[in-house]
Amino acid sequence: MTKTRKTRQIERALAVLAALDLPRAQQNERSALCLLALLDLTPTLRWSEAGSPALGITPIMEWARTHYERQYAPNTREIFRRQTMHQFCEASIAVLNPDDPERPVNSPKAVYQIEPTTLALMRTYGSREWRSTLASYQATRGSLIERYARARDLHRVPVVTPVGQELSLTPGPHSELIAAIVESFAPRFPPGSTLVYAGDTGDKAAFVDADLLVALGLRLDMHGKMPDVVLHYREKNWLLLVEAVTSHGPVDGKRHDELQRLFANSSAGLVYVTAFPSRAIMKRYVAEVAWETEVWVADAPDHLIHFNGERFLGPYPVGST
Secondary structure: OOOOHHHHHHHHHHHHHHHOOOOHHHOOHHHHHHHHHHHOOOOOOOHHHOOOOOEOHHHHHHHHHHHHOOOOOHHHHHHHHHHHHHHHHHOOOEEEOOOOOOOOOOOOOOOEEEOHHHHHHHOOOOOOOHHHHHHHHHHHHHHHHHHHHHHHHHOOEEEEOOOOOEEEEOOOHHHHHHHHHHHHHHHHOOOOOEEEEEEEOOOEEEEEOHHHHHHOOOOOOOOOOOOOEEEEEOOOOEEEEEEEOOOOOOOOHHHHHHHHHHOOOOOOEEEEEEEEOOHHHHHHHHHHOOOOOEEEEOOOOOOEEEOOOOOOOOOOOOOOO
């Protein structure tokens, strides 16, 4: 059977990924299409004609559908981001948000672009210069990866845990709010509390105290719908489940029930908290906040807003809400 131009171009992209020593998990058609999209290489173009458009995840998927007739469901966006583009950036094949490095990775405006040195290499594929250019590229690739890693680190959000451990989170308002919860909310309202879990938009989990979770009777799927921050208030044996809200919903009735089921085996009482960066943002969501939960606002850190109930901060028996 004669191979189509589309098939041959995808095979070339796979060969390039293998030549770049990408892990086997990224040597697949999805990653090949991502590479072709970043190079804007439609089936009829030569690699010497490669471009460098800045594309988000959804535009990459749409490009694959338009030019290669590969249809992906909208709910696979995270697979593209976490299982291909994240590795492309780590390997310095692509650069995340070259126009604005502080833009969050989960922002709807996030874009990826082929790294300039990598683009120059790609344009030699299929030519006599490919092997010598690849050898030179591989020889300097370590320093290239280090340079981009340092650039990414410059924009990360630092966090210091209650015991002085230093973490760094992916840039963005969401991470800044998580930092405020750990550094400002925790010392004020559950003083002396222990950080059990902190999420991150880039790596999902920035910190997990697995031993403490087991001690509390919990064996959780870290890939599930974890709250953004979990704190253990040892003095009262409370577990504070804190959601950081910058662009999505608070602890409403549905989320309250999800968290209650997720932490059903906890030996500590559950306290539900929604954190907002400001009162202006809180106003957008206040009608959705579930009763018998707490609200904390980072720009007024000394105050806690209690949504009804018989106590100002504490767990409620299951089924009381």
